[in-house]
Amino acid sequence: MYPIVKKVVLSSAVKEFEVRAPMVAEKAQAGHFFIMRANERGERIPLTIADYDREKGTITTIIQELGASSTLVGQMEEGDEILDFVGPLGVPSEIELFDGPTVLVGGGIGIAPIFPIARALKAAGNEVISIIGARNKDLLIWEEKMASVSDKLIVCTDDGSYGRQGFVTDALKDLYAERGKLAAVWAIGPMPMMRAIANVTRPWAVKTIVSMNPLMMDGTGMCGACRVQVGEETKFACVDGPEFDGHLVDFDLAIKRLAIYKDQEKRALAALEH
Ligand code: FES
Numbered sequence: 242m243y244p245i246v247k248k249v250v251l252s253s254a255v256k257e258f259e260v261r262a263p264m265v266a267e268k269a270q271a272g273h274f275f276i277m278r279a280n281e282r283g284e285r286i287p288l289t290i291a292d293y294d295r296e297k298g299t300i301t302t303i304i305q306e307l308g309a310s311s312t313l314v315g316q317m318e319e320g321d322e323i324l325d326f327v328g329p330l331g332v333p334s335e336i337e338l339f340d341g342p343t344v345l346v347g348g349g350i351g352i353a354p355i356f357p358i359a360r361a362l363k364a365a366g367n368e369v370i371s372i373i374g375a376r377n378k379d380l381l382i383w384e385e386k387m388a389s390v391s392d393k394l395i396v397c398t399d400d401g402s403y404g405r406q407g408f409v410t411d412a413l414k415d416l417y418a419e420r421g422k423l424a425a426v427w428a429i430g431p432m433p434m435m436r437a438i439a440n441v442t443r444p445w446a447v448k449t450i451v452s453m454n455p456l457m458m459d460g461t462g463m464c465g466a467c468r469v470q471v472g473e474e475t476k477f478a479c480v481d482g483p484e485f486d487g488h489l490v491d492f493d494l495a496i497k498r499l500a501i502y503k504d505q506e507k508r509a510l511a512a513l514e515h
Contacts, residue, residue: 242322243277246299251382254306255350256315257291263298265290265328271336271357272452272484275300275328276460279317283324284310287457287479289429290329291353292386300328303353303382330460331483334427334450336361341424342368344416345391346409346438348430349375352383354452355429360390367424368392372412374430378403410437423447428487432496439487449487453478455495470494 247259265275274289292301306315317323336358343362347355352373363369369390374397375381381396381403388394395412396404405412409430417423425448428438435451442449455478458464462480469476470491476482 242324243326244322245317245319246297248317248319251303252379254315255303255380255382256306257301257303257353257382258314258317259299259301260323260326261297261299262326262328265326266293266295266298266300269293269295269300269329270333271361272331272334272354273329274331274483275302275326276330276457277314277323277327278325279310279314280324283313285325285458285460286310286314287330287454287460289354289452289454289483291356293357301353303350305350327460330479332481334358334361334484336365338366339424341422342370342420344413344423344426345369345371345387346413346426346428346430346434347371347373347387348409348428348434349380350382351428351430351434351452352381352387355427356383356386356390358427358429359387363390363392370416371395372397372409372416374398374409374412374434376400408437409434410441413438413441417445417447425450426487427451427484432492432499435487435490436492436496439490439492443488450484451487451490452483453485453490453495454483455498468498 243262249257269290288302306312345355345359370393371391372395376399427450428435429452455467458466460479462477467478472489
């Protein structure tokens with residue numbers, strides 16, 4: 242069993258959990274994820290590893306309560322134990338020393354998984370510029386953590402309640418106009434946000450990496466649930482990703498596939514609430 246050693250309520254629907262999982266923490270790297278099952282009745286949920294502490298043997302993740310399973314997990318408390326915890330899974334981020342600034346764009350809870358990538362890029366000697374955004378101030382997470390691994394941090398809110406008003410794409414366009422050259426962009430957040438970032442950087446021919454979060458089942462490349470169209474190839478996010486070239490990902494198809502189980506999800510959530 243995997244005990245929750247710390248829980249932080251970041252907003253009504255967004256919770257941060259630190260879980261004791263020494264074997265996972267030992268091997269975790271930026272870009273990895275894990276799959277957990279809260280109890281015998283719970284679904285398998287893929288979550289990104291947002292931070293890890295090898296000495297304490299813990300990993301940190303952020304969960305947004307959207308459906309029945311994520312709501313069940315979100316309601317767990319410190320001291321509760323998670324039944325299954327499998328990881329680290331996926332291919333870690335390719336960290337290298339780039340010839341120019343690297344830009345990390347995190348939207349909503351996508352700010353959490355972008356953090357270890359920013360930290361690794363910084364440790365490799367890169368200039369790290371981070372752009373983080375949320376709908377409003379209350380939904381903005383990990384500003385201090387991102388500041389601690391960034392040479393420059395730009396904060397945006399859609400409603401202007403904090404930082405600059407507007408979307409992360411606008412901040413990225415302004416940054417490009419200011420700097421003239423960017424070496425690489427990582428974008429993690431809702432699929433429409435990642436699609437928008439990829440569309441912005443495509444004409445600049447700036448390497449753009451996105452992290453896909455499709456439906457997953459086994460997480461081992463066997464079931465095909467997590468397939469993503471990347472250029473001419475069909476890839477499995479669990480074993481080939483979750484990071485892919487944002488300019489090649491078919492986001493329209495990925496968004497359609499994510500919506501497949503919306504009705505079942507709504508019914509499961511309603512059952513949970515009654
Ligand atoms: Fe089954 Fe990726 S989750 S192949």
